[in-house]
Amino acid sequence: MGKRQVDLVILSDVHLGTYGCHAKELLAYLQSIQPKAIVLNGDIIDIWQFSKSYWPQSHMKVVRRIMKYVAENVPVYYLTGNHDEMLRKFADLSVGSFKLQNKLILELDGRKAWIFHGDVFDVTMQHSKWLAKLGAIGYDTLILLNRFVNWGLKLLGSEKMSFSKRIKAQFKDAVKFINDFENTAAELAIEKGYHYVICGHIHQPEIREIKTDKGKVTYLNSGDWVENLTALEYHQGQWEIFRYDAADFPETKGNESVTDVEDLNSLLNIKTLMIEVMDDKTI
Numbered sequence: 001m002g003k004r005q006v007d008l009v010i011l012s013d014v015h016l017g018t019y020g021c022h023a024k025e026l027l028a029y030l031q032s033i034q035p036k037a038i039v040l041n042g043d044i045i046d047i048w049q050f051s052k053s054y055w056p057q058s059h060m061k062v063v064r065r066i067m068k069y070v071a072e073n074v075p076v077y078y079l080t081g082n083h084d085e086m087l088r089k090f091a092d093l094s095v096g097s098f099k100l101q102n103k104l105i106l107e108l109d110g111r112k113a114w115i116f117h118g119d120v121f122d123v124t125m126q127h128s129k130w131l132a133k134l135g136a137i138g139y140d141t142l143i144l145l146n147r148f149v150n151w152g153l154k155l156l157g158s159e160k161m162s163f164s165k166r167i168k169a170q171f172k173d174a175v176k177f178i179n180d181f182e183n184t185a186a187e188l189a190i191e192k193g194y195h196y197v198i199c200g201h202i203h204q205p206e207i208r209e210i211k212t213d214k215g216k217v218t219y220l221n222s223g224d225w226v227e228n229l230t231a232l233e234y235h236q237g238q239w240e241i242f243r244y245d246a247a248d249f250p251e252t253k254g255n256e257s258v259t260d261v262e263d264l265n266s267l268l269n270i271k272t273l274m275i276e277v278m279d280d281k282t283i
Contacts (some may be wrong), residue, residue, distance in 0.1 A: 003034040008108070010232040012041035012117065012200025013224035015083065016059045020226040021046075023058040028249040029231065029242070030065045038069060039104065041200045041222055042081020042117030070098045077104050081117035081200065109237050111195035118185065118199035118221075178204055182219050186210035189217045196220060196239075198232065205230040205241050 015021045069076050078100045080088045093100040103116035181202055189197035190212055198220045205223030209216055220239060223230030229244035 004032060006033050006035045006233050006235050008037050008039065008106075008234040009033065009035040010039045010041055010115070010198060010220075010222045010234075011044070011225070012081070012222040013043045013203055013226065014040075014062070015043055015046040015224070015226055016062060017046045017055060018226075019054070021059065022225050022229055022244075023056065023062050025229055025244050025246070025249075026225050027058060027061050027065060029244055030062070032249070035069070035074065037075040038066070038077070039106075039115055039198075040066070040076065040078045041115060041198065042079050042119070043083040043200065043224075044078065044081075046083045047086050070096055073097045075099070077101060077115075079104055079115060079117055082119035085119075105194075108196070108234060112193070113196040113198055114189050114192065114194040115198040118181065118201035178202055182206065182208075182221075183210065186217050186219045187212055187214075189219075190215040198222070200224070203227060205232075205243075207232075207239055207241060 011026075014023075014026060016023060066076060074097060076098050078087070078098070080091065080100070080102050087100060088102060090100055091102045103114070106113045106115065181199075185197045185199055190210075191214065194217060196218045200222050202221065203224040203226065204221055205228050206219065206221040208219055210219050218239070220232055222232045223241070231242045233240050233242050
């Protein structure tokens with residue numbers, strides 16, 4: 001079966017390098033599509049919590065898959081987020097079809113899309129970064145605990161549960177934060193005259209039209225690959241939220257076919273890529 005054609009794919013909040021990241025599932029998804037362009041909208045590699053002792057092969061395979069797109073000359077835009085903010089000093093780096101930026105404006109069928117991670121709206125990020133980092137560690141621990149519980153529930157034949165979703169649902173402040181985040185992004189996009197505003201950061205996949213007295217805009221959020229396992233897809237003028245379902249990917253063992261490895265080895269010369277990066281004048 002051929003790969004599914006998609007005009008544009010937007011991913012965010014993958015958090016490679018953490019226990020909560022569903023890298024195998026993401027790899028299966030990436031192997032199932034042939035996108036014309038990809039936007040990685042922040043927090044792809046979790047530099048905040050990066051540990052040399054935890055970098056599974058599945059996480060490296062996701063990086064290799066993304067690099068394969070670059071080798072195939074597919075435009076790949078990496079937009080920085082708060083967990084990979086160290087990359088912001090290299091903004092505007094361009095190597096082949098790979099571009100590292102803090103924000104992006106794309107024209108899609110005559111409509112302008114304003115794309116950025118969204119941590120700029122997070123008050124905790126702006127004023128108490130240490131508290132945000134502490135919260136990130138706590139969140140990752142909660143996700144790890146949740147995995148153990150779900151493993152036990154599966155053995156018992158019970159449905160899985162999400163600790164963080166239940167916590168968010170019980171706290172009005174969390175719901176208010178999400179609504180404020182979405183409305184703030186929409187209001188700014190309307191003022192700037194954009195048709196779409198696309199964010200990540202809050203791990204809340206969404207597509208909805210937001211109206212104000214100044215106009216309207218379509219707000220979109222790509223969700224994450226820790227809890228929701230979602231991506232935004234734009235194809236033939238339509239937006240959709242892709243939601244990973246294991247039933248749709250029955251043959252994911254190994255997550256990398258012989259053909260994929262051969263294609264990568266023939267198309268991607270890592271040494272050449274590194275030389276280009278070292279010679280780039282923007283660094």
